Structure formats: structure tokens, C-alpha cells
Amino acid sequence: MIQCRRSFYFFLAFVGSAGSFSCTGSNNTAPTSGTRTSYFSLQDYFLREADRLSRSAPKVDKTVSRNGASESKRVQIDDWKNELALFIDSDINKPAWQKSYRIDSTKHSLVYTCVDPELRTQKITIEKHENGKVKHIAIINQSGNMLYQTAEQLNYYPDSLYQINKQQLICFIGDSRYSINGMLR
DSSP, rough: HHHHHHHHHHHHHHHHHHHTTOTTOOOOOOOOOTTTOOOOOOHHHHHHHHHHHHHHHEEEEEEEETTTTEEEEEEOOOOOHHHTHHHHHOOOOOOTTTSSEEEOOOEEEEEEEESSSSSEEEEEEEOOOOOOEEEEEEEOOOOOOEEEEEEEEEETTTTTTTEEEEEETTTTTTEEEEEEEEOOO
């Protein structure tokens, strides 16, 4: 149990600091004010969500796991901007990337598929309700070099659930899998 707690706290520290690290192809730069964005702005959306969730202060049934060992707790999130940092950092609105994504849309969905394998955010799927409000956002991120490979799958259902699944393969260390599931109450 002590090892599980150490793994749990290690993972929380890792995820909490994930938004602070920069890697090749990272999507950390926000569009400058006055810049026309050609894609759905994940940054704007998730910053609004962070503000809204901070005001409503829902309880969260949060399960964190690392390589199959998991721990669950009901928690109050104090910093939603930090909690949603991986979603915010997946924003693709940079002037240099305006032609880096193929856009497929229907009445209720919008899909951005990256045409440049070097960029971190490879796919964004946004599903909407009849009234146009966001129903689900799914994001696939990938990055790596000769020493490591990282893949992330992020899912967000407003007022319901957020999920972060991450797999890392680091040379000489091996494969690690992490996940966070947060159910809003």
C-alpha cells in the first residue's frame, strides 16, 4: 500500500507539472490577442471551463493509476486551470500551423487531423449537441525522439467526466501507463 501511495503521489506530481515542460512540437503557445484563429480554440474553451468549474466547485471522484495500480478519492479541485492543463496545451491555433490540419465537419462534429507527424496534437474531435453546445472533446497527442515515445488520449465530457490516458516508452527504463479519471458530482 505504501508503494501504491508513493506511485500515486509521484503520478500527481508528474501530471501537475506536465504542462510546464516543453518538448518538440509542443502546443504551448497561445494565440496572440488580435490574431485570427482558424480552428476551434481549445485554450479559450478550457479556460472558460476552468473558470466555470472553479465557480461551481463540484466534487470529483478521481481515480489515478500507474501501471495498473490505482487509488480513488473524492476530492475538491482547487485549481481547474492546472487540472485541465493538458487539454489547454493541446490548442492548435498558431499561425504557423494554419495549414497543418485537415478539417472534417458535419452538423454535430468537427474533426481536426494533423497532416504533419512532427506536431504533438495529432487529432481533435469535437462532438456537439443539437443546440451547438460541446458534448465531447477527444484529443490524441504524440511526441517522441530517439530516447522516448509518449502518447496521450484525452477525453472531456462537460459536467460529467474527464479522462487522461498516457503511455510512455523510455529507452532503458521501459513502458509506463498512467491514467486519470475524474467524474464530476
